Amino acid sequence: MPLPAGSPGAAATYETDVLVVGGGIAGLSAAVEARQHGADVILIEKAPREHRGGNTRFADAQMRFPHEADAYGPRDYTADDMFDDLMRISRGRANRDLVRTLCDNARAAAEWLTALGLEWEAGYPHTAGYRRSPKAGGQGLVDLLYRRLEGLGGIVSYETAAVDLLLASGGGIAGVRARGPEGLIDLHARGGTILACGGFQASVEMRVRYLGRFSDALILRGSRYNTGEGLMMAIAAGAQPAGQWGDYHSAVLDARSPRIECGVTALYNYQMGIFVNREGRRFLDEGEDFRDHTYVRFSKHIVEQAGGQAWCIFDQKAFQREEFARAWRPVGPPLQSDTLEGLARQMDVPAENFLETVAAFNAAVQPGDYDLDRLDGKRTLGIYPPKSNWALPIDTPPYLAIPVTGGITFTFGGLKCDTSARVIDTRGQPLPGLYAAGEPMGEFFYDNYPGATSVIRGCVFGRIAGAHAASRARGG
Numbered sequence: 001m002p003l004p005a006g007s008p009g010a011a012a013t014y015e016t017d018v019l020v021v022g023g024g025i026a027g028l029s030a031a032v033e034a035r036q037h038g039a040d041v042i043l044i045e046k047a048p049r050e051h052r053g054g055n056t057r058f059a060d061a062q063m064r065f066p067h068e069a070d071a072y073g074p075r076d077y078t079a080d081d082m083f084d085d086l087m088r089i090s091r092g093r094a095n096r097d098l099v100r101t102l103c104d105n106a107r108a109a110a111e112w113l114t115a116l117g118l119e120w121e122a123g124y125p126h127t128a129g130y131r132r133s134p135k136a137g138g139q140g141l142v143d144l145l146y147r148r149l150e151g152l153g154g155i156v157s158y159e160t161a162a163v164d165l166l167l168a169s170g171g172g173i174a175g176v177r178a179r180g181p182e183g184l185i186d187l188h189a190r191g192g193t194i195l196a197c198g199g200f201q202a203s204v205e206m207r208v209r210y211l212g213r214f215s216d217a218l219i220l221r222g223s224r225y226n227t228g229e230g231l232m233m234a235i236a237a238g239a240q241p242a243g244q245w246g247d248y249h250s251a252v253l254d255a256r257s258p259r260i261e262c263g264v265t266a267l268y269n270y271q272m273g274i275f276v277n278r279e280g281r282r283f284l285d286e287g288e289d290f291r292d293h294t295y296v297r298f299s300k301h302i303v304e305q306a307g308g309q310a311w312c313i314f315d316q317k318a319f320q321r322e323e324f325a326r327a328w329r330p331v332g333p334p335l336q337s338d339t340l341e342g343l344a345r346q347m348d349v350p351a352e353n354f355l356e357t358v359a360a361f362n363a364a365v366q367p368g369d370y371d372l373d374r375l376d377g378k379r380t381l382g383i384y385p386p387k388s389n390w391a392l393p394i395d396t397p398p399y400l401a402i403p404v405t406g407g408i409t410f411t412f413g414g415l416k417c418d419t420s421a422r423v424i425d426t427r428g429q430p431l432p433g434l435y436a437a438g439e440p441m442g443e444f445f446y447d448n449y450p451g452a453t454s455v456i457r458g459c460v461f462g463r464i465a466g467a468h469a470a471s472r473a474r475g476g
């Protein structure tokens, strides 16, 4: 429902217990949890109803959480395993307390979603068995949570964008000023305001400012509405920036993807082939690790190649495997040729370089058992860069090439928060009345990203923020 604006020159004023800014997984989890604690809730969402759901709706929304061994994961995956994975992948830089809180609460968050009616796909092979996807993807996930929130009596106001924080005389945050379809409104929250309005990936201006000149050309994978103003208004009110402001999440995308809101157009099968740049040369170890631990970094190596693009090359041994199609949603057909020379011509890469690259690669492949389910050690020897696992010669025509580039999913820089999702100010104190959940939180991801952890992070910290703000509204 739209919240009516005030008279000309004055903003209408609304009061609630808990105010949530942004309606993706984090905001919806916060709002539903706060309602379940009996708080009055208003959620404002910048997008129109038909575009609601933020980045979450574009995602498969795979979630990593601790669970027992099952048909899809041959061993238990404990909260300690998850903690170790997340800390290892950030090379120890992630905030241990926040990561601990995420891992210790991820299972309960998944069970909470299940209790709300979420149906899950069966497990997902070739990623060590720890991730699960909602059957209806991110779109189904947000639709379910909007239904639950409205069913619980929460108010949702679409096309309503927070433009500033309202400061309380005591030094905390009283709520937000927002621009709605009918004009300005002021929303006051007794318990707290929860910023769940994404990172700054959709703002070209902020991307260039924090990530660098190259970043203006990145394909935007998700929502066009996550333009960073939540972060900026919090920092202007005294919040402490935290995390890796100069880096971002990305994936190896089909270079023919739409330039914005392209959704799931990533290739997750590159470990079955090789990459070459436009000189026809390899430039990274395609088999360095499971794709969950490489796709973010590899996409950035690709963007650094001349022209910001590369080619992923396969032969029929790869193409005929059932895992190939499962890990690739085609944007267009691959280039195809019965000869490597023909493929080089179609890609417009120097044929002599490309033939030399493939010949050297094929000659370097060592014997061994090929097994995509494990780091199989079937590698190359004597070439640089090596391929450390899953190396098979490219020798079975027709040969295929898919153009690839990097894109941007969300940004790593955010706000300093404590384990109650309270935003911390530049003096190191909680800013009373202000919370953050999901992408606006800093200190989780550095240089790389452990697959399937952003949606679950939004759910875990959204719930924590919603419960905390609801309790604060009751004077707790």
Ligand SMILES: Cc1cc2nc3c(=O)[nH]c(=O)nc-3n(C[C@H](O)[C@H](O)[C@H](O)COP(=O)(O)OP(=O)(O)OC[C@H]3O[C@@H](n4cnc5c(N)ncnc54)[C@H](O)[C@@H]3O)c2cc1C
Pocket (backbone or CB within 6 Å): 021, 022, 023, 024, 025, 026, 027, 044, 045, 046, 047, 052, 053, 054, 055, 056, 057, 058, 059, 060, 061, 062, 063, 138, 160, 161, 162, 163, 196, 197, 198, 221, 222, 223, 225, 226, 227, 228, 229, 230, 262, 263, 264, 265, 409, 410, 437, 438, 439, 440, 451, 452, 453, 454, 455, 456, 458
């Ligand atoms: C193609 C794709 C695939 C992905 N796959 C996965 C995956 O499988 N697993 C995984 O964990 N992660 C995945 N991700 C990342 C993940 O989806 C997101 O990081 C996560 O869902 C973000 O949730 P969120 O609630 O923090 O933000 P969002 O879902 O982006 O929600 C933020 C909301 O805030 C609103 N907003 C912005 N500014 C304002 C404002 N000023 N006022 C009011 N509202 C505002 C936006 O409109 C938006 O609705 C993927 C992302 C994409 C794009």
